[in-house]
Amino acid sequence: MTPDQILTPILDWLDLAGVAVFALTGALVAARLNQTFVTMAFFALVTGVGGGTVRDLLIGAPVFWMQDPWVASVCFGVALIAWFTPQRWWEGDGIEYADAAGLAAYAVLGSAKAFAFGVALVPAAVMGVVTGCVGGIIRDLVAGRPSIIMRPELYVTAAAFGATLCVIGLSLRIEQTVVWSVAALAGFTLRAAAIRFGWA
Template sequence: MPELIPTPLLGAFDLLGVAVFALSGALVAAREKQTFVTMAFFALVTGVGGGTVRDLLIGIPAFWARDPWIAPVCLIVALLVWFTPTRWWERKVLDYTDAVGLTAYAVLGTAKAIAYGIAPVPAVLMGVITGTVGGVIRDVIAGRPSILMRPEMYVTAAFVSASGCAIGLYFDWPRVPVWIGATAAGLALRWAAIRWSLVLPPYSRNQ
């Protein structure tokens, strides 16, 4: 079975995605006035949730169980939030940084799925899962409405990055430019959606 060849860029994508999503999970716990144990749990579950589901679908051990850095990164992020006031983390700032993790993780998930022999279309879906499921798990546990239930261009941005990655790898284009370009494309869409409140049209057909 093929392995995803590790590179510094993919390693950075991995830690970046984990850290950003761990931050969003820890902040949810902070706003709910939870204990540090709960905050660390939220950081870990949100940080690794999407990648864990992806690895289970591929049929391989969860990535964070073999990487010595993932759990410590989540714990460090939880400590950072615990010792800083929530006003430091403005909602828009978190949204913009979350977009970076979302798109980088979507590219990483797609590249990993393709490396394990997954066809391009399912690989794109695994990329979307990698980028979004951690946040869904966080919201479900916290009892909050998931971002999936709002018409924001969130999953769409992950899909753009994942699709760009799959297309580039399918045509055997240079990997690093493909990864960077795919991430940038989804990131530009997500940031534009945040900046100008762009949304997808909701279903409105009468029954």
């Protein structure tokens, strides 16, 4: 079996969950800037799929949302929900923790997919960080906001932590589901602690 056949079913579901959470953060940035629905949909899409798209281009995989009828639709559905609901529903810490979960899932997913495609260890860990962070970086660049990479928060670091654990675990041939769970939990815990305690 090719890497695709083994990993696709699980990774696709993680992709879809991460896509939805990131798409929501994108749509909310557009909403705060009082943009039209089309711009909100654009931000939802770019933020939702940006990281995974850059990862797939770099590792030479087919871009994950091209052949898939659901991913782009999920982004637009999220934009619709954000459009028709009051912004205050989405303020507060809930969205931050959801973003932390998406970041951790993506960091692990991205590095695992890169590993499965034969990428060397260090760049495979980088692919996890790219998958988790690049969508948000593009969102912030296009919106003209200081990008997450420049803000003094434990954001990229949390992604790097999860991705590095994942690559180390996989290279030691530890059971995949164990590696994924531990790495994702570690990345999430670090990011969540940074949110909770205001770590910079």
